[in-house]
Structure formats: C-alpha cells, structure tokens
Amino acid sequence: MKYYLAIDIGASSGRHMLSWIEDGKMRLQEVYRFYNGMDQVDGHLCWDVGRLFAEIVAGMKECKKIGKIPTSMGIDTWAVDYVLLDDKDQVLGNTYAYRDSRTDGMDALVYEKIPQEDLYARTGIQKQIFNSIYQLMAHKTQEAELLGKAKTFLMIPDYFHFLLTGVKKQEYTNASTTQLVNAKTNDWDYDLIAKLGYPRDIFLPIEMPGTEVGHLSQTIQDQVGFDCSVVLPATHDTGAAVMAVPSLSDDTLYISSGTWSLMGTELKTANCSPDSMACNFTNEGGYDHRYRYLKNIMGLWMIQSVRKELSPDEEFGSICEHAATETITSIVDANDDRFLAPQNMTAEVQAACRESGQKVPEGIYQVAAVIYNSLAKCYADTVREIEKIEHVTYPCINIVGGGANAAYLNELTAKATGKTVYAGPTEATAIGNIMAQMIAAGELQDLAEARKCVFHSFEIKEEKGC
Incomplete structure (x- = not known):
C-alpha cells in the first residue's frame, strides 16, 4: 500500500x-x-x-507510530505571506500575518510606480491590501535594512519544504497570489519588480505542482524515523481545494468555503479585462496552468469570530442549525473591509445593521443568521457578475471545504442563486494536495482521472435551487 501525506495548514488550525x-x-x-x-x-x-514547523515534525512522527510511512508528502497553507532569508538562510525579522495593519497606505505607494489599471492588466490579481506586493512595499518603507539583507523570498509552504529538505523551490499557485507574477508568462514580472524597487535576485524560479523538491534531510529523517519524497502540491490551499472540485465539466462554479469563501470558475486563459477588474475578480494560478478566476468573499471568518466572542464552546453545526430558525432578514456587505480584522466582530455586524437602518441582531444565532444571509447574497451577486463577464450560464455550484457542512448556508445559497448546489468533499484542500502527489507518482493519470476518483470516493450532498 502506498501512502501519501498532506499537511494542510490554515489560519486557525493544521x-x-x-x-x-x-x-x-x-x-x-x-x-x-x-x-x-x-x-x-x-x-x-x-x-x-518555528512553532508551526515543530508541529509539522510532530505529526510526521505520528505516521511512524501507526506504521503508515508516506511515499511522499507535501504542505499547503494560506496565501500571500512569506519569509525573507539572509545569506545564512535565517529568517529576517518578523513573519507578518496578512491581517496586520502595516500595509495600510501601501497601495498608494505601489500605484505611484505603476497605475492600478496597468497592474491588473499585467497580473490579473484582484486588489487586496494584504497581497505580497503591498507587504513588500511595507518592508521597503518600514524595514528597508532587512529587505536589503534578504537573499531569498519564500512563501510560507515553500519555507517549510526547505526546512524539510534543504532545497529551496518556489511553487506556482502560491507565487501567483503575490501580485508579482505575469498572467501571460506565468513567471515573475521582473520589469514590475524593478519598477517597485524590490531586489530581483531574491525571487527563485517558479515550479509547478507535481515537482519533486527532494528527500527529507538526514536531520529530519533522524527526528521522524523515516525518509520520503517531498513533492510540491498546489501549495496555496485554495489551489489545492479547487483541484478537488468533483466536476467533470469545464463550465463549473465552485466555492472553496472556509475562513475565506473563494468563489469562481476555472479558465484556460486569464481574464485581465477592465470589466473583470471593475468587479474585482482575480486570476490566481491553478494546477496545469489553469486559472482560478474567483472573488475573495469574507467567508466563515465572520462566524468563527462571533463564535469565539459569544459561544466558544458551541459546535459550528449547532450554531448553523439554530440560525436556520431565526427570522431576521438584515444583511451586511460581507466584503466590506470593516470585517477583515475588527476588534469585535459581533459589534461590527450590529453596527453595520444599525447604520443601514435594519434590525440589529441580538445573540449568537441572530448574528449568525445575518452573516449567513449576507454570504448567500454575496454568492448570488458574484454568480451574476461571472456569468455576465464570461457569457456563460452555469447550472450548478460546487461547494468544497469545511463550509460544505453548513447545511443552512448551502440552502440559502441555492435559493439566492437559483442554482443546484453540490456540497462536498469537506476535506477538499487535503484531497487536492494528495491528488498532485498521486498524479506525480503515476497512481492517477491526470487531473480528469483524479477528479473522477474524488467524485466516486466521497459523499456529495445536493441542494436544489429555486
């Protein structure tokens, strides 16, 4: 039996x-x-x-304990965040998180070097103030000395792969989220990098999912008790999740539902048009040079925050079930930056309702109901935008990831969009990670065969639209 290990690290757990x-x-x-x-x-x-890498190693030891030694392994994480390494491969300064406020105002400094319209036309990446392009501008303006000492730029999962093998490789799907990769060449836009004054030499050649990084170093082998190959998955967790969308049609809408809701479709050619920019769609890199044409929607981060504030011991399923019994119809703009990192999410949702003259929710179930209503409306608006831009009518929506378990949200989504909703698999990110490894090993022939395997391997629930 060949085993494959996916290490999937999200913003709240791994x-x-x-x-x-x-x-x-x-x-x-x-x-x-x-x-x-x-x-x-x-x-x-x-x-x-450092703590996260210790957890990576600890989990690998568990594989040894149960006697299931992986043939290969790969790590995926969230996007946009990175480390800078010095000439001795030590991390320079802090490893900043994308929700940090240090990027405030950095967009204006970037647009002094390149107009926003030109930036989108080159990269096809939507404006998000936490994108790596703005984080690097914060480094340049606030910690220029550290950036000057940098010899290597690595996205978070690439750094962990380096710690495992001693080999540095930069994976494509996550690199594309930096807003520094050219959407036509699928390579670093070195002219853009020069315009912004970032050091060119820190950016490594870009490698595709399925590329072998190397084997575990002897130091790691001694710690975990085995050796295996390290293979690049789609290291951006959404890139991995989209691989696992169990649809055999090219005209498929998906929502990768978790902390963020990433809603979109797959394109073979990036859409960097002004209309696409106006609707704030992104063209992130996908497996086999497909483009994940999608929009970031705030997602279940809002529910996670409210639960932490009001009812930290209650299960998400219980919150969802109780929210379904509420009659409140208030809606907020779930994509408003005010919900990115508020001091108190509950108070922010209540304030937004109050300011718009709507009923103010009280208690976790009403607040959750407002959030679910708001997400469903965002999904419906996004469907209409994609269909208008792409001139395609999509028959259904595939929801993958942990949010596929939110039955009430799936029901609201079906009603709001008028589409049939298919929910599952919930472990899409890990499955997509493993799919890339299995294809690289020859156990699955290609992406189409891998998706067929997923379709027949996992339960997919259906919710009819109006």
Missing part, C-alpha cells in the same frame, strides 16, 4: 492527512491536528513559523 487508494477509491485518515493563530509581536500580527 492537520496531517494520510491517503491511499483502496478498491479504486481514495481513502483518508487524519493522524494529527494542531492549533494555528496569529500572535501579537511588537504591536504586529505575526506567525510563529
């Missing part, structure tokens, strides 16, 4: 998922789970990459 093929179906086993979260360091929100 897990080690083993997978194998048995009776023609993909099987999954969670072997380790750990906490993740942003820490306050010197007044900034940061990631503790």
